[in-house]
Amino acid sequence: MKFVKTLQESIENHSDHNALCINHTFYTYHDFAIEISKIRNAIANTVEDTEKLIGLVTNDDLQTYASILALWLEGKAYVPVNPSTPIERNSKVFELTETRYVIDSSETSIYKNYKVIASGALDAANINLKPKEVSGDQLAYILFTSGTTGLPKGVPITFDNVNALVNAIDAEPEFNLVPSDRCLQMFELTFDFSVVTYLFPFLSGSCIYTIPKGAIKYFYIFKLIKEQKLTVLTMVPSIINYLRPYFLEINAPDVRYCSFGGGALHSDIAKEWSECLPNCKIFNYYGPTEFTVYSGFYPYHKETHQKAHNGIIAIGTPQEDTLYLVVNEDNEEVPVNVTGELCLGGPQITPGYWKNEERNAQSFFVREENGKKQRYYKTGDLCFKDEEGDFLYVGRADFQVKIRGYRVELAEVEFHAKAKSERKVNMVALDITNALGNAELGLAIESEEFDTEKIFNYMKTKMPDYMIPGHVRFIKEFPHSINGKINRKELRTYFDIN
Known part of the structure; x- marks a missing residue:
């Protein structure tokens, strides 16, 4: 090999x-x-x-x-x-x-x-x-x-x-x-x-x-960048949220490459972070475990390459030998600028989930392309392809929720909530089930309590009323999985609305 x-x-x-x-x-x-x-x-x-x-x-x-x-x-x-x-x-x-x-x-x-x-x-x-x-x-x-x-x-x-x-x-x-x-x-x-x-x-x-x-991961990383003069950083975006209070102290001219993945990279913090790394190329990578880590990337630059949707940096184009396909619910390709589920094909695709035929039947499909059979993995991520051939991330299919019969993208709620916030803090929109079994929207804010009136007044000018969160919780520190991703399931436990 x-x-x-x-x-x-x-x-x-x-x-x-x-x-x-x-x-x-x-x-x-x-x-x-x-x-x-x-x-x-x-x-x-x-x-x-x-x-x-x-x-x-x-x-x-x-x-x-x-x-x-x-x-x-x-x-x-x-x-x-x-x-x-x-x-x-x-x-x-x-x-x-x-x-x-x-x-x-x-x-x-x-x-x-x-x-x-x-x-x-x-x-x-x-x-x-x-x-x-x-x-x-x-x-x-x-x-x-x-x-x-x-x-x-x-x-x-x-x-x-x-x-x-x-x-x-x-x-x-x-x-x-x-x-x-x-x-x-x-x-x-x-x-x-x-x-x-x-x-x-x-x-x-x-x-x-x-x-x-x-x-403490973020603090140890801060020290390594400063003391060991690291040149290559590969991180989940949530880490730089924790480093944000130190951005003014971080000037790391030695860093040549900084790669992100494993979560949505937001344009506001990407711009601030790039100021800390004056000589660095930043890559926003995309790819699930089922496709051997990376499948493609977007070369972010604070001035020339800052394409984003709902404040989330684009995931760019597939890498060599990788195929991207955006499909509807019947696994049929959708036109440019239409949102669908992103599917991946090519030599990096896993043979299939371990001893789990039921799951394999749901997650993989084969289609004819140029007279050959091509196998695809359904990522569960909603994306669209723009006229320039870049793919933009919309959100997880399972983060697209139904509120009062309407489809709501939780990423869009988060985008508008952050847009007018004077505090640069994490905000996560969640669907919460009430005592009647209906879904309602909640907004978790990683901060000490502060007045959110301005934020909500702004959201009301941007979104219909069913997209405005009815419940807010201030949480000092968000729960995270071992991989550094925000644990949404645990976040829901902070909302007791029965």
Whole structure:
């Protein structure tokens, strides 16, 4: 597999360069190669060839990152579980994947019912980074996201999928990492964004800087940017909301690239953030876990490229070999400027949800294109394509709610609520069910209480009355998922309107 071979060459060619900075400790690519080889040796001596799916406890340490590469060199897939997630849920993930072996760098492993490779206590081994021959349709990893039924939902990604992602990013002339780059890795390894934040730096011989478990993420990032002079940032947009009070203190001329994804990037804060990064190219990436992280991007620039809809920056155009298709409820393509559901096709598409045929039937479809069958994934995101070929994000299909029989885009409510607010704070519109079982609109504001009369008077001039929130809650700090996204489900619990 091409990208695995490139990883081998990169580690060998950059042996004296720093590969990782974890909790203020630097490790070179030579240190990395030693750990990879030790773990690889243990896998080869412990795990049968037929066992392809290996559990990985995602501690923030050298051994955990080395385990991913050791597994890939052996032609196996990692199934990551977060050590702070309840063991019952993690055991369910291992049960669904029939995982028998777990790599765990913890001092004492709690995974007593599995064959554990204690990666933090292995004997020395000769450095061996030569990859095994592997078929492209074999799995590289499986990530589990929350499922609507309460059961985690598995997304398997193959070596071919990852290779297609690497090819697409390599084909992008605007983005080119170099060995001297210092790259932020803020994501938990169970989240798909982590793949791009360790993979591309390792392919380039760059150094990644991780966030220790338990650290206050935004504050640690602020310190890393300032003290370590990071050059490449990959973030979820919610993080810069927390950094906003520090914008006047942030002047980071070293940052070359800043990529966003995993949530809507709002134009007002994007402009302010770009002032902090005078020499930086900003990319607004789009892509779900089911499509191997990235599928395309919009090159944001505060003066020349600021296309937005309802205050949300455009998601731009698909990357190489990726197809975008906007469809109606019958999966038929809609015309330019008409909103529909965005569907993705191309070599990065997952083979399908893990052992979930019912879900696969809902989320994937095949259509004839140029005499060939093309498979698409339905993202659940509402978008439209404009005359210039850019795709603009409207909102989640499940954030489009019915109020008094009318369809309401929650993103539009949020846009108008923020437009006249003197305070630059997070605002989230929610549909809340009242005692009669009807949906009403609520507005959650991440702030101490303040007078909202101006905001509501403005909204009344912009939207019909059924789109004006009837309930407001001030919440000091919004609840977030482990991936940094606002937890809307938990936000609803603040509205007791029965």
